[in-house]
Amino acid sequence: MTTPLTFNLLTILGPTASGKTRLAVALAxxxxxxxxxxxxxQVFRRMDIGTGKDLHEYGTVPYHLIDILEPGAEFSVFAFQxxxxxxxxxxxxxxxxxxxxxGTGLYLDAVLRGYRMVQVPEDPALRRELEKRGIEDLAAxxxxxxxxxxxxTDLLDRARTIRAIEIARHEKRHSGEGExxxxxxxxxxxxRWERAELRCRITERLxxxxxxxxxxxxxxxxxxxxxWERLDYYGLEYRFVGAFLRGELTxxxxxxxxxxxxxxxxxxxxxxxxxxxxxxxxxxxxxxxGDPLAEAREILNAQQ
Numbered sequence: 001m002t003t004p005l006t007f008n009l010l011t012i013l014g015p016t017a018s019g020k021t022r023l024a025v026a027l028a029x030x031x032x033x034x035x036x037x038x039x040x041x042q043v044f045r046r047m048d049i050g051t052g053k054d055l056h057e058y059g060t061v062p063y064h065l066i067d068i069l070e071p072g073a074e075f076s077v078f079a080f081q082x083x084x085x086x087x088x089x090x091x092x093x094x095x096x097x098x099x100x101x102x103g104t105g106l107y108l109d110a111v112l113r114g115y116r117m118v119q120v121p122e123d124p125a126l127r128r129e130l131e132k133r134g135i136e137d138l139a140a141x142x143x144x145x146x147x148x149x150x151x152x153t154d155l156l157d158r159a160r161t162i163r164a165i166e167i168a169r170h171e172k173r174h175s176g177e178g179e180x181x182x183x184x185x186x187x188x189x190x191x192r193w194e195r196a197e198l199r200c201r202i203t204e205r206l207x208x209x210x211x212x213x214x215x216x217x218x219x220x221x222x223x224x225x226x227x228w229e230r231l232d233y234y235g236l237e238y239r240f241v242g243a244f245l246r247g248e249l250t251x252x253x254x255x256x257x258x259x260x261x262x263x264x265x266x267x268x269x270x271x272x273x274x275x276x277x278x279x280x281x282x283x284x285x286x287x288x289x290g291d292p293l294a295e296a297r298e299i300l301n302a303q304q
Contacts, residue, residue, distance in 0.1 A: 007186060034064065034091045084111055145165060188283045
């Protein structure tokens with residue numbers, strides 16, 4: 001394409017196992033783009049199989065926000081947004097097109113809603129008050145502050161729930177105080193599958209990852225000193241494999257329960273994307289079972 005683009009950020013989104021990376025890489029290669037990962041776990045080194053990095057698909061296309069932290073570290077949407085802004089500005093300065101690719105709805109929102117988040121300091125007084133409450137009370141408090149809470153792990157871990165409440169209260173009190181955000185003109189393309197087809201893809205991919213050594217990956221992380229609680233924090237694959245390694249699940253239970261949990265996660269992702277559309281994010285959907293690259297090219301051509 002030689003005509004100047006009408007957008008300065010291409011976003012490729014979709015549920016887990018939808019083929020986002022492959023489409024994003026193909027379009028980035030054609031448009032002179034660089035990938036910015038919008039995934040909350042691919043930032044960690046040596047956490048490859050459980051996070052589905054699929055680095056072999058990138059070829060010569062540059063990528064950002066992958067393998068930037070050691071396992072055991074914390075990573076937040078605030079940190080993501082700050083790093084995204086830096087990557088966006090550096091890629092744009094090189095005359096290339098930033099291409100955001102991911103399925104973490106909160107991170108995508110942080111890119112597309114157009115204002116910079118502020119770092120939330122700890123509130124010792126609030127923490128002392130919340131320490132007296134049970135996890136059910138904390139979860140109810142968080143949902144009252146954030147009815148559209150997407151990250152369910154914030155409702156399962158006491159420390160995360162307290163931190164999420166702290167952030168939500170700060171955001172309500174200081175709304176509109178974020179730093180200026182780069183002027184972005186996004187074009188958003190989403191990959192859609194029929195539910196039954198996506199379920200089959202998720203199940204097959206889980207089998208493949210288990211065969212490729214996902215259990216051994218978690219064992220290595222434990223050997224490096226990553227705590228069980230931190231592995232639980234890093235999502236479904238690490239949580240369920242951790243339970244298996246502790247003897248809490250049989251091999252069959254591991255597969256069945258993890259497979260079901262990933263299916264449920266994909267449903268929540270799709271719900272989040274529908275909510276984004278209701279809030280004004282225009283998502284151009286392509287059919288994952290057809291030729292998503294050809295459909296995406298048509299969408300791009302229509303922008304000229």
